[in-house]
Amino acid sequence: MPLTGGQLEELNLFHRKVHEDEPKDLLQFAANYFNRRLEQQRFFARNQESLALSKGIVLFPSATRNDSVVASASAAAGLKGAESQSNDQIFKASFAETDPHATGAAASIQEAGMAPDTVSSEEGSEMAGFGSGIFKDNFRVNKSSDKHIKKPVDPMAPADQAGSSPQPTTAPRRSVAVPRPLPMNFNAQRRTSVSGETMQPDNLDDWKPENYSEKTGLQLERLEKAIGRNFLFNKLDTESKRLVINSLEEKSVKEGKEIIKQGDEGDYFYIVERGNVDFFVGSQKVNTSGPGSSFGELALMYNSPRAATVLATTDCVLWALDRLTFRRILLGSSFKKRILYDELLKSMPVLQSLTTYDRAKLADALDTEIYQPGQIIIREGDSGDNFYFIEFGEAEVSKEQHGIIAHLKQGDYFGEVALLNDLPRQATVKAIKKTKVATLGKSGFQRLLGPAVEVLKLNDPTRVDH
Numbered sequence: 001m002p003l004t005g006g007q008l009e010e011l012n013l014f015h016r017k018v019h020e021d022e023p024k025d026l027l028q029f030a031a032n033y034f035n036r037r038l039e040q041q042r043f044f045a046r047n048q049e050s051l052a053l054s055k056g057i058v059l060f061p062s063a064t065r066n067d068s069v070v071a072s073a074s075a076a077a078g079l080k081g082a083e084s085q086s087n088d089q090i091f092k093a094s095f096a097e098t099d100p101h102a103t104g105a106a107a108s109i110q111e112a113g114m115a116p117d118t119v120s121s122e123e124g125s126e127m128a129g130f131g132s133g134i135f136k137d138n139f140r141v142n143k144s145s146d147k148h149i150k151k152p153v154d155p156m157a158p159a160d161q162a163g164s165s166p167q168p169t170t171a172p173r174r175s176v177a178v179p180r181p182l183p184m185n186f187n188a189q190r191r192t193s194v195s196g197e198t199m200q201p202d203n204l205d206d207w208k209p210e211n212y213s214e215k216t217g218l219q220l221e222r223l224e225k226a227i228g229r230n231f232l233f234n235k236l237d238t239e240s241k242r243l244v245i246n247s248l249e250e251k252s253v254k255e256g257k258e259i260i261k262q263g264d265e266g267d268y269f270y271i272v273e274r275g276n277v278d279f280f281v282g283s284q285k286v287n288t289s290g291p292g293s294s295f296g297e298l299a300l301m302y303n304s305p306r307a308a309t310v311l312a313t314t315d316c317v318l319w320a321l322d323r324l325t326f327r328r329i330l331l332g333s334s335f336k337k338r339i340l341y342d343e344l345l346k347s348m349p350v351l352q353s354l355t356t357y358d359r360a361k362l363a364d365a366l367d368t369e370i371y372q373p374g375q376i377i378i379r380e381g382d383s384g385d386n387f388y389f390i391e392f393g394e395a396e397v398s399k400e401q402h403g404i405i406a407h408l409k410q411g412d413y414f415g416e417v418a419l420l421n422d423l424p425r426q427a428t429v430k431a432i433k434k435t436k437v438a439t440l441g442k443s444g445f446q447r448l449l450g451p452a453v454e455v456l457k458l459n460d461p462t463r464v465d466h
């Protein structure tokens with residue numbers, strides 16, 4: 001039987017790792033490697049499945065009907081635990097439960113009262129030799145003696161993973177700690193929604209980032225300069241900024257070094273203090289950036305593979321923020337707009353040609369306006385500065401000479417004609433229900449829509465051949 005594309009991809013990835021790391025004990029390396037891959041995929045699957053269920057979508061229809069119903073009902077009711085009773089054939093016990101290398105860690109975690117699916121690979125097996133990017137040796141430093149330490153859990157993960165639900169005190173620990181089975185067929189297709197499904201209110205009181213270490217005066221001065229230039233940090237309150245700054249890890253990188261490899265799993269987000277980097281998608285250079293810029297956020301936000309390869313074109317000084325702290329602090333504040341507009345932008349046919357990166361940049365540039373029924377959004381003859389997407393509501397388009405000529409609803413856009421053709425507004429647009437629009441300014445329209453502009457031109461309602 002020929003291998004599937006997914007299987008080949010997995011084996012190729014492993015092949016590459018073996019080449020890179022040249023392990024002395026191949027079998028041990030393979031065991032560690034695949035344990036980690038398995039855990040990563042299941043962690044990802046849980047996030048996505050939980051998001052889908054909370055929206056009433058069953059991702060795995062081959063599960064028995066009862067399982068789906070139980071799972072979605074419990075997700076809708078915010079219940080944890082009920083769904084863990086399901087036992088479908090397509091599900092298989094998770095890594096932490098079956099892997100002999102993991103039992104020590106799983107037991108320690110149970111001692112700490114945490115669900116085993118919060119066990120990270122660093123805790124579950126000796127992974128010191130395996131990692132990706134420039135940090136592969138430096139960051140996997142957890143010792144087995146540290147296994148009992150309660151680790152911070154991903155706050156963006158579903159509640160049952162976040163370890164937030166208290167275990168019933170009457171139940172034996174072992175039985176409550178049995179992880180929820182996971183679908184084996186999930187990762188055939190990676191989804192790229194922002195995993196903002198369970199954004200929990202910020203409660204920083206009892207949480208400290210994993211790599212927290214108070215910075216010295218000199219480091220603080222340098223960091224202030226480096227991140228002061230980055231717009232992401234202006235959105236943080238003082239406490240969040242302090243946590244982020246003290247979680248950053250300094251890394252010097254030599255010219256020519258590959259910092260991120262396209263297709264890898266995301267582990268760190270980077271800020272450039274000194275030096276320049278280039279971005280490649282395949283063999284094509286797509287971008288370049290320098291001091292004060294940041295990169296590596298997409299894979300952490302969307303739980304997707306790295307979208308580009310990043311190469312140091314000079315010697316660089318970088319600051320790296322771990323995935324968990326990134327998601328815990330930056331995602332909900334600095335990247336709020338991306339979460340807010342993700343679904344809308346992805347659903348719009350006119351934007352289908354945009355990449356995840358393009359959509360993220362577009363979302364950064366959007367603002368929101370709300371109109372009441374009867375309010376004019378655009379008036380015919382005015383000069384035009386904004387392009388609009390309808391988030392919800394309804395509007396009608398009219399022309400003085402012709403009366404009402406079109407109805408617009410959620411997911412539609414308008415205001416492009418004046419911007420495309422450098423003309424006054426060609427029609428009046430009025431809200432007929434309470435209407436929320438996302439607006440994009442003229443410069444963003446010209447810079448950020450990329451290939452979608454061609455689609456807008458083709459659909460221009462004032463084109464003579466229409």
Ligand SMILES: Nc1ncnc2c1ncn2[C@@H]1O[C@@H]2COP(=O)(O)O[C@H]2[C@H]1O
Nearest residue numbers: 286287295296297298299306307308357
């Ligand atoms: N044109 C581009 N396409 C994709 N990623 C890009 C591009 N330009 C810069 N990047 C950055 O390159 C990073 C590679 O890792 P990530 O996918 O996590 O996040 C990506 C972005 O931060």
Ligand SMILES: Nc1ncnc2c1ncn2[C@@H]1O[C@@H]2COP(=O)(O)O[C@H]2[C@H]1O
Nearest residue numbers: 397406414415416417418425426427461
């Ligand atoms: N037949 C039409 N003629 C002109 N504008 C239209 C028509 N149908 C929809 N519209 C929208 O109404 C908007 C009014 O502002 P713009 O001219 O910038 O862009 C226009 C289009 O987005």
